[in-house]
Amino acid sequence: MLQAKTEYGNIITLASFTQKEISSLKEHTQFFCPACQEPVIAKAGSKMIPHFAHTSKSNCPVREGGEGPYHEKGKLLLYQWLKYQQLDAQLEAYLPTISQRSDILIKLKNKTVAIEYQCARIPSAEIIKRNKGYQREGIVPIWILGANQFNRRKRNEIGIDQFQLHFIHQFSSDFPLTLYFFCPNTLRFISFQDLYFPVMQRAMGKITIRKLNDMVFTDLFNASSFTRQDLFQSWKQEKRSFRIRPSRRMFGRELMWNQWLYANAAHRETLPSIIYLPVSAQFRMKTQPWDWQSRLCLEIIHPIAAGGTFSLQRCMHMLRHHVRHSASFPLINSNANPVYQYLQLLEQLRIIRETAPNHFTKQNPIIFYEHIESALKGDELLLDQFISSS
Ligand SMILES: [Zn+2]
Numbered sequence: 001m002l003q004a005k006t007e008y009g010n011i012i013t014l015a016s017f018t019q020k021e022i023s024s025l026k027e028h029t030q031f032f033c034p035a036c037q038e039p040v041i042a043k044a045g046s047k048m049i050p051h052f053a054h055t056s057k058s059n060c061p062v063r064e065g066g067e068g069p070y071h072e073k074g075k076l077l078l079y080q081w082l083k084y085q086q087l088d089a090q091l092e093a094y095l096p097t098i099s100q101r102s103d104i105l106i107k108l109k110n111k112t113v114a115i116e117y118q119c120a121r122i123p124s125a126e127i128i129k130r131n132k133g134y135q136r137e138g139i140v141p142i143w144i145l146g147a148n149q150f151n152r153r154k155r156n157e158i159g160i161d162q163f164q165l166h167f168i169h170q171f172s173s174d175f176p177l178t179l180y181f182f183c184p185n186t187l188r189f190i191s192f193q194d195l196y197f198p199v200m201q202r203a204m205g206k207i208t209i210r211k212l213n214d215m216v217f218t219d220l221f222n223a224s225s226f227t228r229q230d231l232f233q234s235w236k237q238e239k240r241s242f243r244i245r246p247s248r249r250m251f252g253r254e255l256m257w258n259q260w261l262y263a264n265a266a267h268r269e270t271l272p273s274i275i276y277l278p279v280s281a282q283f284r285m286k287t288q289p290w291d292w293q294s295r296l297c298l299e300i301i302h303p304i305a306a307g308g309t310f311s312l313q314r315c316m317h318m319l320r321h322h323v324r325h326s327a328s329f330p331l332i333n334s335n336a337n338p339v340y341q342y343l344q345l346l347e348q349l350r351i352i353r354e355t356a357p358n359h360f361t362k363q364n365p366i367i368f369y370e371h372i373e374s375a376l377k378g379d380e381l382l383l384d385q386f387i388s389s390s
Pocket of ligand 1: 035
């Protein structure tokens with residue numbers, strides 16, 4: 001941690017002193033942890049930001065799990081950036097009512113924001129617990145990941161794992177899904193917004209990279225979106241590689257899906273083009289988009305004759321093992337349902353129509369292909385329909 005209390009009760013940020021001043025401070029002053037009140041040790045080596053450390057026996061509720069100099073440096077830079085903007089920001093603010101310490105706490109006119117700069121992996125339960133604490137106190141948490149976790153794959157695509165999923169923000173239902181990253185070495189701040197997952201492990205979206213010093217705090221709430229054109233063009237490539245990728249050894253859910261396809265006498269190469277479409281709430285699913293979308297089409301919609309009906313509830317029941325628990329997304333203030341979003345796309349394509357709230361009537365048959373060539377052509381045409389209608 002960067003701050004400690006002296007025996008006289010004032011808070012000291014070690015990094016704001018010179019090495020010489022620190023040596024003299026260490027001789028004459030005792031330091032204590034503002035959270036647990038135990039004595040802490042001042043550390044000021046040449047390679048790291050001067051900071052305080054608990055003794056190894058400590059049971060402090062906010063003792064850090066060794067996040068290291070990268071984290072300490074980033075935290076301090078973010079704090080200085082906020083102070084420079086004359087914001088009421090507090091470094092390492094300890095909140096006794098919830099036994100939590102936020103990296104930075106910002107008091108705004110009508111709300112309080114906690115900044116968590118997260119560079120190390122911590123258990124999901126810990127992330128959820130901290131967010132619940134903030135929620136109880138009416139504090140808005142903003143989690144910024146260390147840019148050491150920014151895994152760019154293409155111009156508008158990054159790799160995202162299970163851990164990072166927890167940090168997707170959506171401040172309101174019309175705000176795009178957003179992930180933040182910050183690099184203390186290059187001072188670059190990255191916003192990754194309007195995420196769409198073509199597979200579970202990757203998301204495409206709008207990447208904005210700026211120097212921290214060219215930004216102000218409220219820039220965090222700028223909404224930047226992927227254009228429909230960009231989205232569906234990129235989706236075409238995903239869909240193409242999905243069709244033509246050679247079969248490989250499969251396991252787990254992929255194997256289960258292939259067995260299910262086989263039992264239904266269907267093949268990946270010739271599935272209808274309406275299977276595997278982009279929906280923004282895909283992150284809520286535990287299975288790949290083509291997996292649950294094909295089950296919905298083949299098991300529910302396809303067997304129904306034109307004019308027949310089905311409900312969203314029936315779809316949700318069939319896919320109940322495909323949906324993640326909503327507690328996994330504490331920073332998302334929207335209940336967008338991926339299955340409903342998908343049904344809306346099918347409505348745009350005139351396959352079905354929502355004739356009463358959450359009740360659908362089938363309008364047109366689902367088209368299957370004979371050959372991969374016609375399937376590939378059909379995919380292009382279908383995705384072009386979305387581009388031209390947007
Ligand atoms: Zn402590």
